[in-house]
Amino acid sequence: MILDAKIPDGPLAEKWDNHRFNVKLVNPANKRKYEIIIVGSGLAGASAAATLAELGYNVKVFCFQDSARRAHSIAAQGGINAAKNYQNDGDSVHRLFYDTIKGGDYRSREANVYRLAQVSVNIIDQCVAQGVPFAREYGGLLANRSFGGAQVSRTFYARGQTGQQLLLGAYSALNRQIAYGKVQLFPRTEMLDVVLVDGKARGIVTRHLVTGHIESHSAHAVVLATGGYGNVFYLSTNAMGSNTTAIWRAYKKGAFFGNPCFTQIHPTCIPVSGEYQSKLTLMSESLRNDGRVWVPKAKGDKRAPQEIPEAERDYFLERKYPSFGNLVPRDVASRNAKQACDEGRGVGTTGLAVYLDFADAIKRDGLNRVSEKYGNLFEMYEKITGENPYESPMRIYPAVHYTMGGLWVDYNLMTTIPGLYAAGEANFSDHGANRLGASALMQGLADGYFVLPYTIGDYLAQMPTAKVTTDHPAFKEAETNVRATVQKMLSINGTKTVDEFHKELGHIMWNYCGMSRNAEGLTYAKGKIQELKKEFWSNVKLIGVNEEMNQTIEKAGRVADFIELGELMVTDALNRNESCGGHFREEYQTPENEALRDDANFAYVAAWEFTGPNSEAALHKEELTFENVKLTQRSYK
Numbered sequence: 001m002i003l004d005a006k007i008p009d010g011p012l013a014e015k016w017d018n019h020r021f022n023v024k025l026v027n028p029a030n031k032r033k034y035e036i037i038i039v040g041s042g043l044a045g046a047s048a049a050a051t052l053a054e055l056g057y058n059v060k061v062f063c064f065q066d067s068a069r070r071a072h073s074i075a076a077q078g079g080i081n082a083a084k085n086y087q088n089d090g091d092s093v094h095r096l097f098y099d100t101i102k103g104g105d106y107r108s109r110e111a112n113v114y115r116l117a118q119v120s121v122n123i124i125d126q127c128v129a130q131g132v133p134f135a136r137e138y139g140g141l142l143a144n145r146s147f148g149g150a151q152v153s154r155t156f157y158a159r160g161q162t163g164q165q166l167l168l169g170a171y172s173a174l175n176r177q178i179a180y181g182k183v184q185l186f187p188r189t190e191m192l193d194v195v196l197v198d199g200k201a202r203g204i205v206t207r208h209l210v211t212g213h214i215e216s217h218s219a220h221a222v223v224l225a226t227g228g229y230g231n232v233f234y235l236s237t238n239a240m241g242s243n244t245t246a247i248w249r250a251y252k253k254g255a256f257f258g259n260p261c262f263t264q265i266h267p268t269c270i271p272v273s274g275e276y277q278s279k280l281t282l283m284s285e286s287l288r289n290d291g292r293v294w295v296p297k298a299k300g301d302k303r304a305p306q307e308i309p310e311a312e313r314d315y316f317l318e319r320k321y322p323s324f325g326n327l328v329p330r331d332v333a334s335r336n337a338k339q340a341c342d343e344g345r346g347v348g349t350t351g352l353a354v355y356l357d358f359a360d361a362i363k364r365d366g367l368n369r370v371s372e373k374y375g376n377l378f379e380m381y382e383k384i385t386g387e388n389p390y391e392s393p394m395r396i397y398p399a400v401h402y403t404m405g406g407l408w409v410d411y412n413l414m415t416t417i418p419g420l421y422a423a424g425e426a427n428f429s430d431h432g433a434n435r436l437g438a439s440a441l442m443q444g445l446a447d448g449y450f451v452l453p454y455t456i457g458d459y460l461a462q463m464p465t466a467k468v469t470t471d472h473p474a475f476k477e478a479e480t481n482v483r484a485t486v487q488k489m490l491s492i493n494g495t496k497t498v499d500e501f502h503k504e505l506g507h508i509m510w511n512y513c514g515m516s517r518n519a520e521g522l523t524y525a526k527g528k529i530q531e532l533k534k535e536f537w538s539n540v541k542l543i544g545v546n547e548e549m550n551q552t553i554e555k556a557g558r559v560a561d562f563i564e565l566g567e568l569m570v571t572d573a574l575n576r577n578e579s580c581g582g583h584f585r586e587e588y589q590t591p592e593n594e595a596l597r598d599d600a601n602f603a604y605v606a607a608w609e610f611t612g613p614n615s616e617a618a619l620h621k622e623e624l625t626f627e628n629v630k631l632t633q634r635s636y637k
């Protein structure tokens, strides 16, 4: 199969406008004859559902939480980017485009990224109109702060709760459509398979998480907006329920998986404190606006931070990257923190932490000002660590945070299965090998509010309105398979819990496919994951039955998928013999330990095709062409 990204012709800045003019439209009276399934009620899913319903389509929304507004998007703290240039500091659509392409280490598609920058300005207007309480300046204008990888201030925020406020906006819009009867919401319902009829996505099979009831739903198109898969590492900043099941099952039905190994490790998280921890907490990147990152200059210096004089501190990001300082992109900040700890200069009892210090900001701006900006984050830090960050620097360490990989999609956000779309973090995204901070919310809302409503219409306009019913044999077959898998897991009755398997997988992934990787470690990891998969299917222990609320069933299905995905991630990382963004192969680095790309051989999106349960995935390449930016060694010095 030849991958066709369907990038429209014409100059970069005109592609989206031209495309919107050229797409086919569905007559308003016909829209009500079409049904669309949207799996996921986070920012991507909720915005798409509300907008498509507003247009007149009938929409069914599914989520596994008890309320649509508990989607993981609610956790986003720091902000959302937009090229509004309210600060008059030199921002523009082109600059946001350029920063994103460069930040992603030249591994994303130019046309998509430009469109993202273009529609970013509409997102803010849309959200303000919905009543999202963005922070404002004294005079009433919307305020901005800075995020990594940019020298302009373009991040809109609502204190440290931006995701929650944006989701409340999208959720209100969604509820409006529920009240009109245009959206039907299915909470506590997990999608376990996608159903294809005549090669097109025509529905899904779900399991109700309270009753265990397995059923089918049909539609004319299906959107997966099911979030990221960072929990493949067991410990991450993601919500405990975030998983890969929806996109993994779609992959097994023929949707290609794009750049699975591109993972973002966020530099400012509360360090791991023990073996029994199941969750990591993010300290928002916004803190790097004012916090200064440092470690002692001397190895093994165990003095309290206040006792270490200025001259004996190493503000390593400011020293190495004077232009961007503490606001270098996440991959760069994370690698440097790891390097300092590997050199024996880490702090805290484990030595796996660096300081994020607000003493200078408090001296400069006063405690009240710092508290106004970051109060809830400081409170969260104190609750978790028992230390007061106003008095002593925070201890932070990198942690898994976001997955740039996901289902491969074309310019229309359609996967390689006709009629199956992927949006938000679930698609392989516009962020290349490293996402810049505050860009995920922007992308999820761009996909949902502004892209899908056009591109799905184009697809539907070309298909008959006739419905496929769930009596179709394809639905019956998918339901039978889902039931059989659940029963098989229940019947194994082994000795190891699902969590034990998950933790073991997480250790393998973090140690060999985490912040830095090498061929030897990846090869070893692949063997270990294959062994783990075999053991899972012969020794996992679930309890209870299907016909009840049974979290061991939920978790087992997700962990089984994580294990398989882990193997694909390792395969992808092994294949990519270069370093780029968050994918750091130790064999490929500059003399200054920066990521060393190989543009001649690897300027492509790796799109993997499932070829069967026991055979190697097949690699397809979408070659990336750069006509508007010059590929250079990324420098933030």
Ligand SMILES: Cc1cc2nc3c(=O)[nH]c(=O)nc-3n(C[C@H](O)[C@H](O)[C@H](O)COP(=O)(O)OP(=O)(O)OC[C@H]3O[C@@H](n4cnc5c(N)ncnc54)[C@H](O)[C@@H]3O)c2cc1C
Pocket: 039, 040, 041, 042, 043, 044, 045, 062, 063, 064, 065, 068, 070, 071, 072, 073, 074, 075, 076, 077, 078, 079, 080, 081, 162, 163, 189, 190, 191, 192, 225, 226, 227, 228, 237, 238, 239, 242, 243, 245, 246, 282, 401, 402, 423, 424, 425, 426, 437, 438, 439, 440, 441, 442, 444
């Ligand atoms: C702690 C934290 C802070 C962050 N802060 C920021 C920030 O400040 N700015 C920024 O830009 N980005 C931030 N991010 C990233 C950003 O929050 C996410 O990338 C984004 O919210 C993902 O949105 P989404 O709609 O794609 O998916 P999600 O919000 O994860 O929603 C997924 C939805 O899919 C549903 N679902 C999943 N699987 C199934 C299934 N099988 N069946 C049924 N339903 C399913 C879930 O129920 C949920 O409704 C942060 C991430 C974390 C972890």
